[in-house]
Amino acid sequence: MTHPEPQGTIRIDKWLWYARITKSRTLAQKLAVSGHVRLNKEKIAAAKQAVKPGDILTITMPRRLLVLKVLQLGTRRGPAPEAQTLYEDMSPPPPPKEEAIPVAKREAGAGRPTKKDRRQIARIRGFNEIDPF
Numbered sequence: 001m002t003h004p005e006p007q008g009t010i011r012i013d014k015w016l017w018y019a020r021i022t023k024s025r026t027l028a029q030k031l032a033v034s035g036h037v038r039l040n041k042e043k044i045a046a047a048k049q050a051v052k053p054g055d056i057l058t059i060t061m062p063r064r065l066l067v068l069k070v071l072q073l074g075t076r077r078g079p080a081p082e083a084q085t086l087y088e089d090m091s092p093p094p095p096p097k098e099e100a101i102p103v104a105k106r107e108a109g110a111g112r113p114t115k116k117d118r119r120q121i122a123r124i125r126g127f128n129e130i131d132p133f
Helices: 012-018 025-033 078-087 115-125
Strands: 037-039 056-061 064-070 086-089
Touching: 012 025, 012 037, 012 078
Parallel strands: none
Antiparallel strands: 037 056, 056 064, 064 086
């Protein structure tokens, strides 16, 4: 038997699914139960936790941290532009990406590098230092 939700609130797993934070409601439930979601700085224990407009959600996802302010509850899982109207993204900017190692350029069809070429590549990449121990 389903219990009607109080007016002006919705289950957190439904809201995460409506807002397209997760691809399925099952994933939203797992995210909530596993302790990766905080509601107003408090860890939630169950996916049935109620969310209302004005709440702040902190969601820890792999490789990113989402801080969302709930603006609307939503009634369905609509298209992405509609889902983005449900929240305001207050997430911190992502950390700067690390510099990539320069890649040695070779002409197409030049074949396998010679020993001399490999030594030059190692020198460019910084692998020429010999570590005695």
